[in-house]
Amino acid sequence: MPEDLLNAWRYAVMQLWLVPEGDPTHIGLGGRSLSGPCLDSDKRPVWLRVAALSKAGRKAFEGVHLADALLPATVPRPALVSEYAWGSDPGFIAHVWERMRGSVISTTPDLAGPVGLSPQWWADLRAALDTVHTVSLPPRRQVLTQAYVGRIARFIPEVAEAGVDLTVKKWEASHGDLHWANLGDPLEFLDWEGWGWAPVGYDAATLLTYALPQGEAATEVRTSFADVLASEEGRLAQLVSAAEVIQAAERDELHARLAPYARKSARDLLTSTPQ
Known part of the structure; x- marks a missing residue:
């Protein structure tokens, strides 16, 4: 300590x-x-x-x-x-x-095992995030910039090879750090220090990225945010989230263990057909 x-x-x-x-x-x-x-x-x-x-x-x-x-x-x-x-x-x-009403889903941003959350919890999560995304924030509060998004090919070279358009067309107010140590059961959100404008779908993409080692939880995220993640904006947000994890893998053990999942997720996105 x-x-x-x-x-x-x-x-x-x-x-x-x-x-x-x-x-x-x-x-x-x-x-x-x-x-x-x-x-x-x-x-x-x-x-x-x-x-x-x-x-x-x-x-x-x-x-x-x-x-x-x-x-x-x-x-x-x-x-x-x-x-x-x-x-x-x-x-x-x-x-x-x-004090929280309950406890955090995970003591680390990723998941060590199944989460076992109720259908109501997932519905409440979606409804609450839909509300967050409508909030009007000062323009200067940004989670990410277009300049950063434009550089993600440094961490996922296949993005450049596939000719992906990295222009963020839509932005929304976002929690900005939506991982499993920042969510509670009963549903509560922690750590709003860094919230701000992010590409549409970024919150769902972040939550999915940190759930990837646990297939059941990842499926729940994909189901709860299917429309968001399948959209053009959501696919870009997933690539951005994957790039962040890959970049951070050089700095700490948590992201090092997540990086292989993030790389696979990015490859799968780039080789799949948008729905």
């Missing part, structure tokens, strides 16, 4: 008048954050996350406030309780949320 983050966690606990229920239980990807359960001053259960970030990087966390202000209650998520930031280059930022 990174010592500087653990010290920052303890400092945030004091400043926010929290009582930790043990040490933080979750280390974020790349060791950039620590999270865990606490009680607030009224002994209500809350969740504290402390993240290290540069001064410039703090802009990303305005997403927390935008989610609180712009998303309707039909998009279930723990309510933001408080925020506290300190230091600079790097600094730290602490967020306190209400």
Whole structure:
């Protein structure tokens, strides 16, 4: 556990008048954050996350406030309780949320086994995401840029060989990091820091990519978002998501183990006939 983050966690606990229920239980990807359960001053259960970030990087966390202000209650998520930031280059930022009603689907972004979610859960997921995609966001909030999409052939050379048009024709407000550690059962969405504009279908494509090692879950995603994923926009979004995983495979073990599935998914897309 990174010592500087653990010290920052303890400092945030004091400043926010929290009582930790043990040490933080979750280390974020790349060791950039620590999270865990606490009680607030009224002994209500809350969740504290402390993240290290540069001064410039703090802009990303305005997403927390935008989610609180712009998303309707039909998009279930723990309510933001408080925020506290300190230091600079790097600094730290602490967020306190209400505790989840249930638990996350997976402790990692991918899946270690079957998810066993009800048909109602899948229907609620689709309905909630349809709502997210209609939200009007500031133009500057982008999950991805056209410039990045235009470079995905660096990671999937077959894209260039197939002459795929990499122009994003439609954009929509998106969660932007929709993997299995950011979803709960009962349905709740976590981690809105980075949400913004992304190619249409990007959320469904991301969820599918992280489900690929578990065939049953991948089938559920494909069924629930069949119209989105089969569209021209959805096919491009799947290629983008696959490219992101392949690129990240050089940096961490999680994406290294997902990369073969992402490569196969991209090849299958490029050799199949659009419906």
